[in-house]
Amino acid sequence: MRRPACCDKVVLNRGAWSKEEDQKLIHYINKHGEGCWRTLPRAAGLLRCGKSCRLRWINYLRPDLKRGNFAEDEEDLIIKLHALLGNRWSLIAGRLPGRTDNEVKNYWNSHLRKKLMNKGIDLNNHRLTRNNPPLTSSGSSGSSSYNGLKVTNNDNSVRNNEPITNKSNSDDRVSEAASGLDEEDSFCLPDLNIDLTVSSEIIA
DNA sequence: AAGAAGTGCAACCGCCGACGG
DNA sequence: GCCGTCGGCGGTTGCACTTCT
Numbered sequence: 001m002r003r004p005a006c007c008d009k010v011v012l013n014r015g016a017w018s019k020e021e022d023q024k025l026i027h028y029i030n031k032h033g034e035g036c037w038r039t040l041p042r043a044a045g046l047l048r049c050g051k052s053c054r055l056r057w058i059n060y061l062r063p064d065l066k067r068g069n070f071a072e073d074e075e076d077l078i079i080k081l082h083a084l085l086g087n088r089w090s091l092i093a094g095r096l097p098g099r100t101d102n103e104v105k106n107y108w109n110s111h112l113r114k115k116l117m118n119k120g121i122d123l124n125n126h127r128l129t130r131n132n133p134p135l136t137s138s139g140s141s142g143s144s145s146y147n148g149l150k151v152t153n154n155d156n157s158v159r160n161n162e163p164i165t166n167k168s169n170s171d172d173r174v175s176e177a178a179s180g181l182d183e184e185d186s187f188c189l190p191d192l193n194i195d196l197t198v199s200s201e202i203i204a
Numbered sequence: 205a206a207g208a209a210g211t212g213c214a215a216c217c218g219c220c221g222a223c224g225g
Numbered sequence: 226g227c228c229g230t231c232g233g234c235g236g237t238t239g240c241a242c243t244t245c246t
Contacts, residue, residue: 015216016215038231051233054232054233056215060215087236090234090235101234101235102214103213106212109212111212
């Protein structure tokens, strides 16, 4: 395999992290805090690239990580947020305290996708497909729906799985999501009343 | 018991946007 | 405006582990 660009100059460790490496990284970040991932490995005495350190810290070593199985309400929230945001895992994970984008993404790909497919829900538009055949991409442009939920899309930013990128009205959409999901079929979601306000820096 | 197939998840890859020179 | 660097993101891969045959 090719080494990443950031690792070209030195022969660096790859693959699974050892306990010793973890300890070095934890110790360094506890002492100096996060920041400048490029120089961190050398400063911490690690033969890793900065990206690898960042990933390891964010996805595995951070003290505030929850780990373990996803609760049912977390699952529901992921599904609902995915209906609204698409594959924007970092945004979805941001709504799940103690969860990482990688964790959410893995959980979606390994559990939730199958679960929704078994329920006959189209993963592209979160519609039931048993009685309503999946829409073609052209047919679903401009809006997405999830069971009874209709996610409006005034700026055409939501196409199939594409996320909402406009801050305006996002709260309204989520209110609809929270109120419109629990009526059809056996697929029920609680009224979570999510605040999906996202800073304009993130959206832009 | 053993090999095959399936599953879950940590880690890597490549791309993109922000930023500074 | 261009270029290089950096951090961050989503997609993908590799492999250990589990389940099935």
